[in-house]
Amino acid sequence: MLSFSNLHVTHGSRNLFRNLNLGLQIGELTCLTGPNGSGKTALLSCLVAACERRGLDYYLVRQHETDELLSGSPGQERADRIFRAIRELPHRSLLLLDEPSNHLDRRAFDRMCSLVLAQNQYLLIVTHDRRLLRLADRILHLEAGRLDEYGGNLHVYLEQRQREGEARNREWKGMQRQVRATERQLQIGRERQKKRRQKAEAGNRTQKNPAALVNFQRNRADRTDARLENAYNRQIAGLQRDRAVLQNRRIANGVKFRLPSIVSSRLPAQILSLASVNVHYAGVPLWPKAISVGVYSHQRWALMGANGSGKTTLLQLMAGLREPDCGTTWSALRKPVLVSQTRLNDLDDLSIRDYILNRAGHLDHRALGKIMHDAGLIAVSAQTGLNKCSGGERIRLDLMLAMQTSADMLLLDEPTNDM
Known part of the structure; x- marks a missing residue:
């Protein structure tokens, strides 16, 4: 068995x-x-650092590593990298x-x-x-700093998560009732003391x-008020601490992601046309037969094909x-938006705030916060x-920013990757 202990990662504050064992x-x-x-990715980096300290053989295929291949296909790049890693890794x-x-x-x-x-490897x-x-x-499920283990496949995992979620939700509701009851007792005590006074x-x-x-009499009443207030406040503070711990242990249902509705602009019936188009790589046409396609307004298209077939x-x-490289294109679109499957670019050194302003233009603090909230970046x-x-x-942020624009057409390249 390969064991790792006391793993921890901090981003800023x-x-x-922390103190995870695996x-x-x-x-x-x-x-x-x-x-x-x-x-999850930070945990992999932690394991890599631990392997290097201990002199263990390892290989990490990162989430967004790319090679400069002529094909330009992220799918082919990723497949080649994974297959090479599996074949070459020592026993x-x-x-x-x-x-x-x-x-x-x-x-x-x-x-x-x-x-x-x-493979007969640690995987x-x-x-x-x-x-x-x-x-x-x-x-293994990593959430809110906890690493929970579920022995078994997806069916066992979902079943156990559901049972845990139901139990912790019942416990949460009971804690909520205790807090409300204590707050009511505090209010009743205040009213009783007021009447006595x-x-x-x-x-x-x-x-x-x-x-x-x-x-x-007035000083004695003041001391009684303070003693009761402090006693109830200590009780409420204790319950709130317990509630915070329980909130951290609750089974989450994922982050809510709210896409705004798009107001479509006035467009002609046909908005895009490609006539006998093809692209050459190293002098070789990408498609054996040139492609012709027409796109009409209010249509939804799904583009499928093998890695390297030219979808991107x-x-x-x-x-x-x-x-x-050959053929013609015609477009009635004023502002098409392509959300690429390649996440890394020259803007990665920016903060989230500067990235949003770079993409969406000037925004006040409230509008900026709403974009982050709707993208699920609450914490x-x-x-x-x-x-x-x-x-x-x-x-999620790229999708939210794309929906914020007055786009005539949204082109989404593998939008569900990483989610």
Whole structure:
């Protein structure tokens, strides 16, 4: 068994996790899942650092590594990298794969699974892909700094998560009731003390008691009020601490992601036309036969094909980001927006705030906060660097910004990767 202990990662003032312990069995397929931004990729980096300190053999296929291949296909790049890693890794080494099924077509995915399942290595895969989770021997769930273990595949994982969620929700509701009951008792105590004080003051006025006695009664009432207030406040504070701990242990249902509705502009019936287009790589045409296609307003298209078949290139032609080497294009679009499957770019050194302003123009503080909230970046500071965001957080932000524009057409290249 390969064991790692006391793993911790901090981003600024935010603790992603601390004092995590992890053990891996050789030949066992362990999958790591959890919400976007919970620290799964950071945990892999922690394991890499631990392996280097201990002199262990390992190989990490990162989430967004790319090579400069002539094909320009992220799917082909990723498949080649994974297959090379699996073939060349020494015996009893640690293989770490971060979202390996991203970009892969069905054929490459099936081949990857066959190779992975045949390995006698320590294996940890970060994934949201249910196809991989169904093959897992063990599933680890990382969320809110906790690493929960579920022995079994996707069915066992979902069943246990549901049971835990129901139990913790019942416990949460019971804690909420205790807090409300204690707050009611505090309010009742305040009202009772107020009535006693009023009755005593009325009696003093009627009986014309001396000032010394009146002051003594008033001071005693003040001390009683303070003692009751402090007792109830301590009780409420304790319950709130327990509630905060329980809130951290509750089973989450994921981050809510709110896309705004788009107001369509007035467009002609046909908005885009490609006539006998083709693109050449090293003098060789990408498609054996030139492509002709017409796109009409209010249509929804799904573009499918094998890795390297030219799907991304076709989207670039439609967006006007690339000219065909032969054929003609015609477009009535004023502002098409392409959300690329390549997340990394020259803007990664910017903060989230500066990235949003760079994409959306001038925004006040409230509008900026709404974009981050709707993108599900609730617990993330606007000053956080874009390169500190997870792949899922990044694509949610890119989708939100694309929907904020007055786009005539949205072109989404593998939008569900990393989510």
